[in-house]
Amino acid sequence: MMDARAMLQVVVFALVFTMLAKHQVWGETDCHHEKVSVMLKCKNSIKIGGPYVRPRPGDKCGTTVQASDMSCVCRVLTEHDEKTVDPKRLVKVAGRCGKPVRVGSDCGSWTVEQPPSSSRGHP
Template sequence: MMTTRGFLQVLVFGLVFTMFTIDQTWGEPDCYREKALVREHCMESITIKGDYVRPSEACCHMVDQSDMTCICHNITLEDEKEISVAKFLWVAIDCDKPVESGTECGSKYLYDAFL
């Protein structure tokens, strides 16, 4: 029969093992809803088609309430078929909520030269 000390050792080992093997997405901020709302309100400005259109007041209001860096991290290759990352970044700038240089945004990595 296992002693209390042995049981606690197994329990602690299991806890530590679980902490190191759990998917690290727990630490990732959740901004998928924000991404959907920015996309909905700003699509005219961030669409991959056509010239850049300055963002509307509704778009800037949504950008102001969103974590643009988090959204940048969560732009997928699938999103990039419809959304221009460069236009997304210009919307952030035009709405006075720029994304920091050095941030990974979609499949792009931002450099000081862009901003």
């Protein structure tokens, strides 16, 4: 029969293994499928280079963005994703579709900045 010390070691090992094997951080949602969907449905608006294509209300891109947690999508944007996706455009699309990403949060390797003031010389 196992003594208390050996039993405790087994329990601690199992606990550590479970914590390390868990893909998703506790308390954080998994939005990989949302990211893939946004990248597919909004590719013309968020691609690197070329003219920006503004999403229209009710189109596939807009409805996908509205149904997605865009802060999470930005958080899980990888360096590999950024070979085809412009994080600044992704944030712009999110804002235009009513799902703004908070200033100061990360979108891939880019930190979301305060948009420029629209006052242009007005007091």
